[in-house]
Amino acid sequence: MQVTIKVFRYNPEKDKKPGYKTYKLDAIETDRVLDLLEKVKGYQDGTLSFRRSCAHGICGSDAMRINGFNRLACKTLVRDTGAKITVEPILGLKVIKDLIVDMEPFFENFRSVMPYFVNDEPEPAQERYQSPAERERFDDTTKCILCACCTTSYPSFWANDKYLGPAAIVTAHRFIFDSRDRAAAERLKILNDVFGIHRCHTIFNCTLACPREIQVTKAIGEVKMALVTGKLD
């Protein structure tokens, strides 16, 4: 089948304003959008820029807007997009070139929720034990790959990149509900900020956008309840 792929193009060093460029190429239904972009870059237009790394839905580097939805290009098949595909950078972050955005505001928010294990108690002789049920409590939120699909699908983040965003809250959830961690209070205090968890208006964009199928809105709801009740189980 022949596919038409319309790609957002912008080189701030040359272009006065952003635009779109359309490419036609042959594809099969099981091709991924990333394969199409690779073909365009390899055979038609070497100036096209986009991020990619593992190409298997794990590294999260090729998040982009595909036909208006935040997706990973390496997990989106042509059979799901149809023959006409529009590819744009994710919203709310400054475009560096074409499909590459400046991820720093996103990672700054991520770092602000203390995304690491904290436990100052004396180290046990062996590892810190955890029951299967305790591990299960935060299992879903361990799957986050920091692709930014969720955060950049959220209108509050488009309006103001100070908003921590779903990815940072999901990371906080992963540690807040970890029975071995001891910094839940500090994280909850950070999330209680003006630009913290209460900027979430429960519109479920994040859950729909997550390529790892994390129940993001549910996780945010659990953190809100922890903030109100103080219960971490």
Place this chain on the structure above:
Amino acid sequence: MKPRTVSMYRRGFDFETTMWLFTRLSALIMYLLALIGIVGAFIMGARTQMNLADIIRWTFMPNPSHVLNTNVPDLAPWSTVFWKLMGSAFVFFAAAHGLHGLLSVIEDYLSHPGIRLALRILGVVILLLMSGIGIYMIWTS
């Protein structure tokens, strides 16, 4: 295993969380008020003596002047302090709930602390003005 909890002092419970909780609770309170209102309407004889529009009018604002054109023979017993308090509570909670919701969305676009504070003060003034006028009308009509 001991339940894991964090005290309110340690986790912080500031204005944002308070208002988040207020918005949820005020919605539940309004459901309760509407339920009491609709039960009142049926005791009044709504099943045979009111149309749907009148039932809804009474449910959300239980003031006898709103259902004057119904076939309810005697509205005098329904003009009591209890129903005036019900109407006043509805006005206050609806105004506060709606206004806070609106401000929450507007605040997404404001990062300057001074502008946010000014907007909040304006919100409180509008709330007092709106609910004040509404409650005054309920008690003087």
